[in-house]
Amino acid sequence: MASISQEQASHVLPGVKNVVAVGAGKGGVGKSTAAVLLAYGLHRSGAKVGLLDADVYGPSIPTMVGVEGHNPVVSGNMIVPPVAGGVKIISIGFMVDRDKPLIWRGPMAHGVIKQFLEQVEWGELDYLIVDLPPGTGDVPLTLAQLIPMTGAVVICTPQDVALMDARRAVKMYEQLNVPCLGMIENMSYYLCPKCGHRDELFDHGGAESAAGELGVPFLGEIPLNVKIRIHGDSGSPEKLFTDTPDYVTQAIQRVVSNTAGQIGIRNSIREAAPTLTVE
Ligand SMILES: Nc1ncnc2c1ncn2[C@@H]1O[C@H](COP(=O)(O)OP(=O)(O)OP(=O)(O)O)[C@@H](O)[C@H]1O
Numbered sequence: 001m002a003s004i005s006q007e008q009a010s011h012v013l014p015g016v017k018n019v020v021a022v023g024a025g026k027g028g029v030g031k032s033t034a035a036v037l038l039a040y041g042l043h044r045s046g047a048k049v050g051l052l053d054a055d056v057y058g059p060s061i062p063t064m065v066g067v068e069g070h071n072p073v074v075s076g077n078m079i080v081p082p083v084a085g086g087v088k089i090i091s092i093g094f095m096v097d098r099d100k101p102l103i104w105r106g107p108m109a110h111g112v113i114k115q116f117l118e119q120v121e122w123g124e125l126d127y128l129i130v131d132l133p134p135g136t137g138d139v140p141l142t143l144a145q146l147i148p149m150t151g152a153v154v155i156c157t158p159q160d161v162a163l164m165d166a167r168r169a170v171k172m173y174e175q176l177n178v179p180c181l182g183m184i185e186n187m188s189y190y191l192c193p194k195c196g197h198r199d200e201l202f203d204h205g206g207a208e209s210a211a212g213e214l215g216v217p218f219l220g221e222i223p224l225n226v227k228i229r230i231h232g233d234s235g236s237p238e239k240l241f242t243d244t245p246d247y248v249t250q251a252i253q254r255v256v257s258n259t260a261g262q263i264g265i266r267n268s269i270r271e272a273a274p275t276l277t278v279e
């Protein structure tokens with residue numbers, strides 16, 4: 001499949017320097033968590049960031065960043081995205097009932113994503129992070145058709161079933177001509193806060209070796225930690241950086257800076273990415 005040209009796409013997201021998709025893999029492995037970590041990590045390093053919740057079937061970003069129940073403001077024919085902790089957010093969750101099942105046919109999902117790209121006032125952004133639904137369905141295809149993406153990040157846990165889906169996702173991006181920026185291993189291990197014992201609940205190291213096999217970068221591992229779950233559930237993304245044990249914060253920061261590095265590399269032929277230093 002041919003990728004779209006810069007000229008074709010110049011009218012879509014004119015002020016956005018980098019579009020980075022996160023996900024396309026097994027359900028529940030931490031795609032949205034990783035999207036939030038990347039968005040807020042990049043924001044903390046001084047970049048202008050937007051976060052587009054492309055999970056039109058199960059939007060979780062509004063809850064995770066603390067803007068659940070927000071009513072979208074419309075100015076002219078453009079939607080003004082709410083800003084949560086400095087990051088612009090859009091989600092279908094702002095437009096539908098919380099308990100209503102979201103049943104979209106392919107063209108309808110395509111229409112929603114198109115609207116989120118074309119009719120949201122994103123303004124000037126260094127990064128637009130896109131949280132994808134599980135699987136290799138319509139949404140990543142739609143994105144690849146509508147905008148030139150800087151690249152995609154694939155999230156997985158170390159267990160075989162998750163790695164299988166992650167491999168499929170990497171291959172899908174290859175077919176869509178979207179560069180794979182790399183793989184992140186989430187829930188990589190667990191450290192007991194009482195005795196320091198390390199458990200590898202879902203195995204360990206599978207993503208790094210899969211990345212090696214597939215020839216894509218390995219962006220790092222994120223441990224399983226209750227604070228990550230708590231700050232996600234309570235919509236406090238900043239606390240992922242300020243209220244997690246040191247080894248967790250450091251792991252998160254490594255993943256953010258490795259991803260920023262890969263974006264910079266991919267981008268160097270197009271336009272220079274801003275220099276990022278993650279504190
Ligand atoms: N490293 C982690 N440590 C602790 N909890 C985590 C971690 N990563 C994710 N979680 C929790 O696991 C749950 C699933 O994560 P998340 O929603 O990010 O997954 P997902 O892949 O986006 O799921 P879906 O496929 O449904 O979109 C959430 O409650 C989240 O807070």
Ligand SMILES: [Mg+2]
Binds near residue numbers: 031033055131
């Ligand atoms: Mg999700």
